[in-house]
Amino acid sequence: MTPADLSLTVLHAVRRAVDDGALRVDVPPLVKVERARPGGAGEYASNIALTLARSAGRSALDVAGILEERLRDAPGVQEVAITGPGFLNFVLRRDAGGELVRAVREAGASYGSGTDLAGTTVRFADLTDPAESRALLVTETVVRLLRSQGADAGFGGDERIHVRPGAYDLDTLGVDAARWALLRPAPQDRPLDGPPLLVQHERNSLFRVRYAYSRVRRLLGNAAQLGFGPAYETPVHASELLGVLGDHPVVLLSAARHRAPDRVARHLEATADALLAFQHTVLPLGDEKPSAAHRSRLALAEAAGTVLAGGLSVLGISAPERI
Structure with a gap:
């Protein structure tokens, strides 16, 4: 991991904290990291918590603590510590990409499942009114998400997720586009306009996500024809x-x-965009011979495909191998 990679990683943590509602600030365009000074801890340090504290209306130590929670398991970061009035200090891993790719490949479609909500019981209200079709769809998806994190979730209770009504238009849109139209916006926002979701164009977020997955499958097929497969053997710089x-x-x-499936949809868009920007580096070009670098990049692309397929499955949307 380079300083530029670390800067992006910290910026991801800020963005996640804002998305989670833990911080109410404007996400900065970049985060400055620099070599730790004498007397500091770790290899690199950032004063981002001090920079954001005033606009967040919290102490720098509070902000640093929020970011530290989101950085401790970040790829490439071996250790993160808070020093002084709120500086974040980092020790970097040497093979973070390899650890991450191995974790995804070992877990497969269950990558991201966990037990953090084990012992939690949630029962949602039964919904039978056709006018509540969006509420039912969102609730069923949230039940799936809760179960993936170890919760005992289902129906037969009184909890409700408040949504802006919208029709589940299967006849016009089909299952995938109809679900994306209702799940991609936040529950309180209006559903997406359906017909644009049927157009194969980069402006169509559903198309980009599904196309990115299909590109991974094509990369794997093309690599097999060239006589090599995915194997993470050397670090890949793709922060x-x-x-x-x-x-x-x-x-x-x-x-x-x-209770927000839209967070999964937005994350899939970010994953698809990152994969589509990376895909051109995967296969050998011209007279190049397949190398450890190509095998490693292919393994990373395969891991991205696993995440895309798994996330779409959580939303009840298919991941076609060809588009």
């Missing part, structure tokens, strides 16, 4: 992609806690 893959478990937990 944006590694960052969003490392965020996946936190996003699923946050979406379950906040």
Whole structure:
């Protein structure tokens, strides 16, 4: 991990804290990190907590604590500590990408599942009114998210998720687009306009996510024709992609806690965009021979495909191998 990679990682943590509602600040365009000074801890340090404290209306130590929670398991970060009035100090890992890719490959579709909500019981109200079709869809998805984090969740209770009404238009849109139209916006926001979701264009967020997954499958097929497969053997410098893959478990937990499937959808968009920007580096070009670098990049792309397919499955949306 380079200082630039670390800067992006800290910026991801700020963005997650804002999305979670833990911080109410404008996300800065960049985060400055520098070599730790004599007497400091770790290899690098950032004063981002001190920078955000005033606008957040909290002490720098409070802000640093919020960010530290979101950085302690970040890919590439071995250790994070808070020193002085609120400086964040970092010790970096040498093979964070390899650890992350191995974790995704070992877990497969269950990557991101956890037990943080074990012992929690949630029972939602039964919904039978056709006018509540969006509320039912959102609630069923939240039940799936809660169960993925170890909660005992289901129906037969009185808890409700308040949503802005919207029709589940299967006849016009089909299952995938109909679900994305209702789940991609936050529950209190209006549903997406349906017809644009049927157009194969980069402006269509559902198309980008599903296309990114299909690109992974094509990369794996093309690599097999060239005689090599995925194997993470050497570090890959792809901080944006590694960052969003490392965020996946936190996003699923946050979406379950906040009853917000839209967080999963937005995360899938970020993963797709990072993968599509990275894909051109995966296969050998021209007369190049497949190398450890290509095998490692392919393994990272495969991990991204696993996250995309798993996230779409949580939303009840298919991941086609070809588009």
